[in-house]
Amino acid sequence: MTDRYQIFSAELGERYASLPPRLKQLADLVSSNPDDVAHWTVSILALHANVQPSTVVRFARTFGFQGYSDFQAIFRERLRGLASSYPERLQTLKNPDDAAHSTINLLTGFHRAAITSLNSLQEKTNPLLLDQAVDILANGRCIHILGLRRSMPVARYFAYLLAKMAIPHQVIGIESGMEEEALLTANPTDAALIISYASYAPKTVELFQKLEERGVPIVSLTDNKNSPVIPKSGMWLQVAEADFHGFRSNAASVVMVMTLATAIGNYRSQNLI
Amino acid sequence: MTDRYQIFSAELGERYASLPPRLKQLADLVSSNPDDVAHWTVSILALHANVQPSTVVRFARTFGFQGYSDFQAIFRERLRGLASSYPERLQTLKNPDDAAHSTINLLTGFHRAAITSLNSLQEKTNPLLLDQAVDILANGRCIHILGLRRSMPVARYFAYLLAKMAIPHQVIGIESGMEEEALLTANPTDAALIISYASYAPKTVELFQKLEERGVPIVSLTDNKNSPVIPKSGMWLQVAEADFHGFRSNAASVVMVMTLATAIGNYRSQNLI
DNA sequence: CTTCAAATGGAAAATATATTCCATTGAGCC
DNA sequence: GGCTCAATGGAATATATTTTCCATTTGAAG
Structure with missing residues (x-):
């Protein structure tokens, strides 16, 4: 307006x-x-x-x-x-590869993928589930962040945002082979954020399952209700990222983690955590 | 539609x-x-x-x-x-600060900021300059990536993309205090990407100037023609990120670095670098 | 290299639209 | 009823925009 x-x-x-x-x-x-x-x-x-x-x-x-x-x-x-601001499915060119012969066309393609992802996020996000997710994460004694492969930059960004607000957190998966150790401290007073999209890194799924076994309340950002990282609690938020030229946008994921981080910060300052 | x-x-x-x-x-x-x-x-x-x-x-x-x-x-x-067809609930927002009492409103605000940033990028990017930037970066023996504070996640993401393509690069500023050492290897056969927006981290400006002194060809992503990180060569690309709720979108920056990384990869594979 | 068709650029012509000016009308006051 | 002023309508003028036409350029084929 x-x-x-x-x-x-x-x-x-x-x-x-x-x-x-x-x-x-x-x-x-x-x-x-x-x-x-x-x-x-x-x-x-x-x-x-x-x-x-x-x-x-x-x-x-x-x-x-x-x-x-x-x-x-x-x-x-x-x-x-x-x-x-309207949720819109942008029409994609039929031959994206043919159109990607110059850099400005690459930019256009990535721009498109990002807009598509963002608008899908706006449309699909259930406000009630979002509030519940914030509730779970804000009340975690320590927030465990799990995002491997293409989700790692987003996981790191979430960690960066939490660090700015001095919120206790731990990134699982920064150093190869150290994931199991990172899990030893996880318990039901904590919380975890899982970020994983198709084709779902097998290691992510494995670590997710361990977190479930340890009774850690989990919030998953994933793209599909049949995803292997859906918690038993049903606490998942749909984030679908569009592809262009073999690369997946992460615009929607970033907006989501920014939203979560800010809301967690607000919740904790209001509740004197 | x-x-x-x-x-x-x-x-x-x-x-x-x-x-x-x-x-x-x-x-x-x-x-x-x-x-x-x-x-x-x-x-x-x-x-x-x-x-x-x-x-x-x-x-x-x-x-x-x-x-x-x-x-x-x-x-x-x-x-x-x-x-x-516009969702009526969004039309009732009178004041963004007043409206930011629930998480969905946070999401909407970040969504808006991201869309604004992306559209501005699409509008402002000069295709010729973009091609020149790719030329410079692709021909660098090693790409030095400089982005501190809020630009650090974007810098890291660019590094992540280059790593996936086995393109030699070095992030300046990952470990506090190690920036000077990172610069010792920089020379005119290299290239550098600077990512810096207002209020321009002083350390970024200082390191940028050292890179210029060492004769490293520089491409800057920055928001304003009066920015302190404009190279003498004039090689800069305008990226303006919108703010919401004290946080700055990085959607446009991410799309730009994805574009650059992909184009660099294409250039190098076509020219057998 | 030549030819030809398509693409392109640029200017003139045609059309549309916004703005300005002024005469007329209408309402309120004495 | 007369006077004054604001409102209104309508036409002329100024400006903007679209469309058309044609010369030149470009690219492909022989």
Whole structure:
């Protein structure tokens, strides 16, 4: 929602009573049809409001705009703002490999994959489950973070965010072969965040199962309800990352861990943990 | 989502490979920026796509539209359709800080910041500079990666990607106090990638200047032409990350380093490095 | 190398749209 | 009723935008 549109809308509300008849007609129309105003010409708006085109321009000037174009811009910004946040399946080119002959096309492809991933995340996330996940993680004495292979950068990022807030945590899997030792300290007063997507690193699955055996409350970020890292508790959040050119976006994962980290920080400061 | 836009988009995908260069440029642009196309004139679209206005009209006619207005209408319909379907709950957000009391609102805010960052990246990236940056980095004997504080996760991610492709690289700044030693090996046959945004870690600026003194060809990812990490060569790429709730998105940075890494890998395999 | 068709760029022409100006009308006050 | 001022309508003017046309360039085939 754009600031300029909101400001205009508020002023319109305040001044409505003192507007002359024709300007009231226009006020009614633009506030009822903001999406259309974004594309209408002066003439079309005048027609719909049953006023003369010059009255449209006077209306815009009455509210401090230089002219109609200036006035219409706030409706365009508003519409643009709504669209940019909408969950949307972007159409992909049929031959992504053919299109990837120059670097800007690579950028476009990765951009696409990231947008797709982000919008899917927005659409799929269940707010109630999200709050429960935060509850579990925030109440863990120590948060164990498990993410191998392609998920490792995300796991490390989550660790980085927790470190900034001095929240006790431990990354499982930083040093090859040390994973088993890291698990020895894990117990039911802790919590764990698992990050794993198809094709699910076998080691991740193995370590996940050990954490379950040790009774550690687990939250999993994974892409599918049939994933092998779904906890018995049912505590999992869907994060699906789109691929481009053999690389998987991690934009959605990053937004999710940022969200979790911030919410955990808020929870702990509010509850004096 | 409108049928006409979908039909056009599908046809665009099918015919993309056989399109001549300028029409490909337009295809890339319109499919990446449908929200903007809804409001752009022929001239503005031509400018963004780096083609002549008449080419825009030819593009529209190539896909069966009578002219640009007819073509643009499908983008307007699409945008209009998105707005009318927009989840109403998001329209009620009046003040981001007030709204950040629950986790889903945090997610939405981070989502917004990421989308904004990604779209800005797509818009601001100069394809020629991008190709030059890849040229420099791919030809470096060893790629030095410098990104401290909030840029460190991105720097590490770039390192991770290079490691997957067995490209020689070195991260400067992994271990506190070891930065100077890392620089001793840097020389003009190498290359460096600097990742730094306002407020520009002073240590980053200092190390950047040392790299310049040692004659290492540098590519900087930074947010502003007045940034203190602009190389003398002018080799910098604009990446602006939006903030939400005190945290800065890194979505655009990640997409950029993925693009660079992939392009470097392609370049090196094509040139047998 | 030549030829030909397609692609491209650029300018002129046609059309559309926004803005400005001014005469007329309507409302309120004395 | 007359006067004043704001509101309104409508046309002219200015500006912007789209469309069309054509010369030049490019790339592929023989």
